[in-house]
Amino acid sequence: MCKGNSTGSDSVRIRRYKKATVYLVLQCVLLLEAIILLITEHRTKSNKFENSEEDFNKTKMKLLSDIHDMLNKKVKFENEIKEIIPKNLQLTEGNKLLSKHLREMDGWRCYQSTLYYISSEEKNWSESKQDCSKRGANLTIINSNEEQDFFKTHDNVWIGLNNMEGTWKWVDGSPLTLSFWASGEPDGAKECVVTSEWKTLPCSSTFKWTCERKPSIEIKNLSGIDSVKIRRYQAAVMCLVLLCVLLLTAVIALCVHIHTNNTNYTGDSSELLINITNLAEEKDQLLTRNTDLTEKTDQLRTKIVNLTEARDQLVDKNMQLAKEKDGLLSSYRDLIKQRDQLHQEKNELLKSIHGMDGWIYYQSNLYFVSSEKKSWTESRRYCAERGADLIIINNREEHDFVKKISANANVWIGLTDSEVEGRWKWVDGGTLTSGFWDPREPNGHRGENCALTYSPGWADYACSDLFQWICEKSILK
Template identity: 55%
Template sequence: PWSVQSSNIMLWFLGCDCVKNRSSRAAAVCLVLMCVLLLTAVIVLCVHIHTKNTNYTKETQQLLTKITNLTEERDQLLTKNINLTNERDGLSTKNDNLTKQTQQNIIHQYFNVNGWSYYNLSLYFISSEWKSWTESRRYCKERGADLIIINNREEQKFVTSIAGRTAVWIGLTDSDEEGRWKWVGGSNMISSFWWSGEPSGYRGKNCAVSYPSGWYDNQCNTANKWICEKSFVKYHIP
């Protein structure tokens, strides 16, 4: 009986070892399979990520190429626009110059026929008669003008050019207050072109006359030629 029981116990232990060995092999196989599956998943994921990165890189390059092309097209359009603007400005300047030249030609032709000269937006008339300063001014005012007011050296040169060597009355007087010379209309004298020693300051010499050499004071009742002036801005060619 003891030997039988001993045999049974031995068989039970052997059976348990077999079961344990089988379970260990199964666990090992499962672990290997799981590792294979995990490695496969990692490989697939890496391939997927690499593919996406490659696609993104290609798309990025394509976008950069498009941006570069658009930038070049924009620069070309800007250059064309600048060139067209310069051409337009050049044509506009030429047109303005031609228009001004045409207007000046028309003005000169019209007013020269009618006895008036055009200069710097003003009209000038030089008489062929001799009158006193007061009568000369009356003549100008009856024609919507007044005796000339000389504002600068350029205008003084213009007066000399149209008057020549002739003395002409200008719109300058100190009749209201001795020694205080004013232009017709009441404005103060700013620029002056008196000849050396002029005005003389003699009483009775209260009106200014312009010679090629400069201005002189003179008696207002003396007969001289005169120059009328009126603004061209308010004048309309019929």
């Protein structure tokens, strides 16, 4: 019996052990699966971080390469800016030279890339040559038909041809090869030459002269290539700015992505973020420098535009001055013609004056001294019938002249106070302001209203008295 009870108890224990063994096996299996899962997840995360780190390093290297390329472009851009600056200085210097050239152009005339000066005064040949030397030029050398035609309107003007050494040479020592002698020239006894048709004259004679010289500067324009380069520089700056913005955006996005997906690697991420921040600061510095360079470029371009406009204004002013000078020369020639015409008319008038019986010319007026005697009114009528009037004495010189031509005789003059007693007026209606009265005159009151001149001075007499008279008329009327 005892044996039988023991057997039943053992069976129960064995079942319990079996259950416990199955449970432990299941636990081990679960733990093993958990360990495998953890190991797998750890390896996955490690590989993922390694891949992320590798991608970041590649990105970092690419960014560094882009920054290096951008620095090279910046250096290239700065070099091109340095090339623009000398051109800007050259343009400024050109404008200064143009202003100086305009100041030197006073009296000069440009023809076929040569400046010519025609003097307004007259000198001998040697003095003319010295004047040209002072102006940085020399007496004109005529080497072509066109140049000879240019001087056709200028007669009797010294040129740089002479025979002082026995042969005809120009002032620069070159021999005469092309000539435009007038008929019967050259005369070997005379050593210097004037235009327009060449004539030989003594070098001591005085004439106008002509100088010639080359312009002191040549105006240069900026080429179209320079303008294209400036536009390219602007486009390059804009592209660099956009590239920097994109790179900065990519770096920030990459930093955020790495920081979000790698929180377990804070130390490495912090170090990478610091590097990215440094790169961003370098980019900002580059952007600032590029912005400064862009502003400088815009300033230089504006200055170039302003200098170009100033140069165009100076060129326009030069052309306007040349036109004004041509107009003045034309007016000068017209005035010379008018002067010659007036001289001719004056000579003809003087000839006609000499033919007028009894009339005397003095200071653009004609005077007639009568030989008979009449009253003041009849004397004035006589003068009026001959387009004249009784004389009006305006100054001491004319008073002395009247005394001279009248031989101090008593002669009526054109002065009366017949309208208002004591208010003496000339026959042209002018009021007497000062006269040459005899100290005792006038003294006739209402009975003596007409004036005459005699040896002591003027005196008033009755207008009905009979005296000689003097008529006066202007030759300009």
